[in-house]
Amino acid sequence: MTDTDTSIAGWLAGRLPDDLFTGSPEVRVDREEITVIGTIDPPVVDDGDDAPAVREAEAGRIARFREATRGKRMEVAREAEHRFDRKVAWGVRCGESSQLFTHLAVxxxxxxxxxxxxxxxxxxxxxxxxxxxxxxxxxxxxxxxxxxxxxxxxxxxxxxxxxxxxxxxxxx
Known part of the structure; x- marks a missing residue:
């Protein structure tokens, strides 16, 4: 990690709401974009052996997280974009599933x-x-x-x- 990457990750660690992710998020930085990828708790599925049901439950949990945290994430993104002159993208890991939200195609x-x-x-x-x-x-x-x-x-x-x-x- 470069000094810039470290300072961006440090700022985000201090700025992100404590209850947004379980643990510290992964922060990826390039010239155009900062991507914040955090982990959320997976849902409990009654039939834990049914892989399609588990994947769908994780997809549902990710969708719920995306909608419920949109305001918080947008506020942090606006501040970070102004401070670091890069766009901010978000991603989530939930169990075996992961998804990136609106990220740049450069x-x-x-x-x-x-x-x-x-x-x-x-x-x-x-x-x-x-x-x-x-x-x-x-x-x-x-x-x-x-x-x-x-x-x-x-x-x-x-x-x-x-x-x-x-x-x-x-x-x-």
Whole structure:
């Protein structure tokens, strides 16, 4: 985590209502957006072995949380957006379910050579994606799902590099 990420997470820890989530939320920060993902208590389902019933109960609990906390979350988001000049998105984990609420879809420019464009065009032609942009988004999600631990290790290493750089001598 960078100093900015740490200060944003710290501010949110102090500003969020104590009863909003069970425990401290996860705070993700990039150049455009702050995403706050908290955990809420899962519902008690009488037939705990029925996976579809449990998923539906969790979805219902998430929907109830979203509506019941909208005012509180919007107030915090307005303050954070003004303070940190980034949009704020919210997410919730409930049991085995999770959902992100209104979060940004930011355009990203990239240059691809013909073999990479052909991959995207194949996904579009096969109906997997509606456009090259959707196909590229699908590819990024797929890579992210299959390389989570590697990406976590890489982020951790980058954080360590930041720490070492910050502890080095200053040149005045």
């Amino acid at each position: 355009p990203v420019m990239t240059r691809l050579r013909q073999p990479q464009r052909q991959v995207l065009d194949t996904l579009v032609a096969a109906g997997v994606a509606r456009s090259r942009a959707d196909a590229l988004s699908w590819c990024v999600k797929l890579v992210g799902q299959h390389t989570d631990s590697w990406l976590d290790d890489l982020r951790e290493a980058m954080g360590r590099v930041d720490e070492i750089r910050d502890s080095g001598p200053s040149v005045d």
